[in-house]
Amino acid sequence: MKILQISDTHTKHQQLTYLPTADVIVHCGDFTEQGTEEEVLDFLNWFIELPYKHKVFVTGNHDLCLWDADGIEDLPDNVYFLQDRGCEIDGVKFFGLAYNHSEILIPNKIDVLVTHEPPVMILDESSGIHWGNAPLRNRVQEVMPKYHFFGHAHDAFGTEKHDGIVFSNGTSLDDNYNIRNKPKVFILDM
Secondary structure (H helix, E strand, O other), X not given: OEEEEEEOOXXXXXXOOOOOXXXXXXXXXXXXXXXXXXXXXXXXXXXXXXXXXXXXXXOOOOOHHHOOOOOOOOOOOOEEEOOXXXXXXXXXXXXXXXXXXXXHHOOOOOOEEEOOOOEOOOOOEEOOEEOOEHHHHHHHHHHOOOEEEEOOOHHHOEXXXXXXXXXXXXXXXXXXXXXXXXXXXXXOOO
């Protein structure tokens, strides 16, 4: 399975003119700037039309109007809003944690964890501040997913491997809100 990761597009998703092919696209939140319904609808219209077989997304700290949403009505069957829930795609178990929700919601036996926040001290430094979440890191080390995709810390774009887990900060923008980073592609051999 080929997975394309993007994050932190902050209403600039239309500017991502070259997106590599993949089976699944994952957006790790902050697709809006002000968190309005209009911004969410603009993103969803774009996201739904993308030519990927499966589409996964979670909320970020800017996506205010969806923070407490249990779901979104009328999404196509191949679009997964993983707000504290999981899904299985071609045998790969995904779980998405909503921004600022408790890490204890993350179940055991998942392959791909999608959050907005990074785990503390892993690809979490931006503007001289570590934005990572310590309880999240502890839970990730308990659950041991194969991949943990996130964003939030704009200047910490990158990929690292710790204890067999691939951690990836896939933010698209830098701290000045300019598109700087190319989307990441991962090949999952399950």
